Amino acid sequence: MKTSYTVNELNDILKGEIIGHTTQLIEGPEQLKKAKNNQITFIGSVKYVKLWATSEACAAVVTDNITVEPGENRAIIKVKNADLAMAKILELFNPPSPVFDEDLHPTAVIHDTVKLGNGCIVGANCYIGKNVVLGNNVVLYPNVCVFDDTIIGDNTVVWSGTVIRERCIIGSHCIFHTNVSIGADGFGYRPSDDGRGLMKIPQIGNVIIGDHVEIGANSCVDRAKFSATIIGDGCKIDNLVQIAHNSIMGRSCIMAGHSGLAGSVTLGDGVIIGGSASIKDHTTIHSGATVGAGSGVVGDVAAGATVLGYPAQDSRDMLKQWVALRRLTKK
Known part of the structure; x- marks a missing residue:
């Protein structure tokens, strides 16, 4: 693995325009304030330009x-987009993944019916149940559990502590990432006939996840009550x-940390859900819509709309309300 590059070598990859010159070899990327003279940084907004004068970085995208x-x-x-260009540089300097001494660790429990x-x-201490099918080049890091009749597609990577329950289909x-839960029971209860307790509603569906999906640590995708909870490609x-039972996400949606979908929520393609936003059950958020951080969506959201607040409404209207409230408090 190459450990240093000239600025010209990096530009051969980025296809940008070089202004100025440096003889310094570049040994990695770093943010403006922390960069040393053997590092490259990036400036994607005018508000960071002032930091360039005091940065020690020898180059900037x-x-x-x-x-x-x-x-x-x-x-x-x-370059046209500094963020996307820096992603290419980060990939160049990305350290290799942990190395396994052997492909199938002897402590792994793999049922005889599994197809690898x-x-x-x-990895060590993994469990793979009956009739599981793993595609080519699947990686299960130590302490992963994959239960019966699950299918996992080619080149999927599952980090330690993740549990994939029975009958799930993964692209x-x-x-x-670590400690993801796929296919746990959906949260379904009803008051019992005698009114003295709660009756659990069986969750007999599964989870279907498309290709090129990435799920962060400690996130949960619950199985459907019937049919499937679906996460679209990308x-x-x-x-x-x-992500609760029977929710459906279209293609290339983004959900930031601490956000959540209640049961039977539908997202179109390219929907963005901000951090800590909550979406009421049986709600539809149409393609291209954005839900601001901390918002509570209690009704359908139109395609391409941006909503904000609790309860969420058109972001421009909500911002006007916040300005008006601030003025009132100053009187």
Whole structure:
């Protein structure tokens, strides 16, 4: 693995425009304030330009509508989008994943009926139940449980502590971080006939997850009461997110940390849910809509709309209300 690059070598990858020059070899990326003279940084907003003067970084990736002078023995790489360009640089310097001494650890419990694809790696103390199918190059880190009749697609990586319950269907190229729960019972109870307790409603469905889905640590996707809880291709889910039974997420949705979907919520394609937002059961949020952080959605949201507040409403109306309230408190 290459450990250092010239600014020209990095630009060959980014396809940007170099302004200035540096002879310093670049050994990694870092944020503006912490960067040393052997590191590259990035500037994606004009509010960070002032930090460039005091930064020790020898180079910076800069969005092309931002004006900044490189300085002595320093270089700027102008690109269309600094964030996306920096992602490519981060990938270059990304340390390798933990290495396994053996593909199938002897402490793993793998049922005789399991079908393992080519190149699968199963870590210590994993459990794989009856009739599970793992595609090619699936990686299960230590202490992962995959229960009966589950299918996992090619190149999916499952980190330690994750539990995938029975009958779930997982796509290819997914990443589940530590302690993810897939397919636990949905939260279904009704008052008992005698009124003295709660009766558990059986949850007989499953979870279906598409391709290229990433789920953060300690997040939960509950199985459906019947049919399936579905997460579409390309969805990205942060840490500590709750997705309840029978919810359906379209393609490429984003859910930030501490947000949650109640039962039978439907998200269209490209929906963005901000941190700590909560979505009421049986609600539909249509494609391209955005829910602001901390909001509570109690009704359907139109395609492309941005809602904010509790209860959530059009973000412009809510901001006007907040301004009006602030003025009242100052009188």
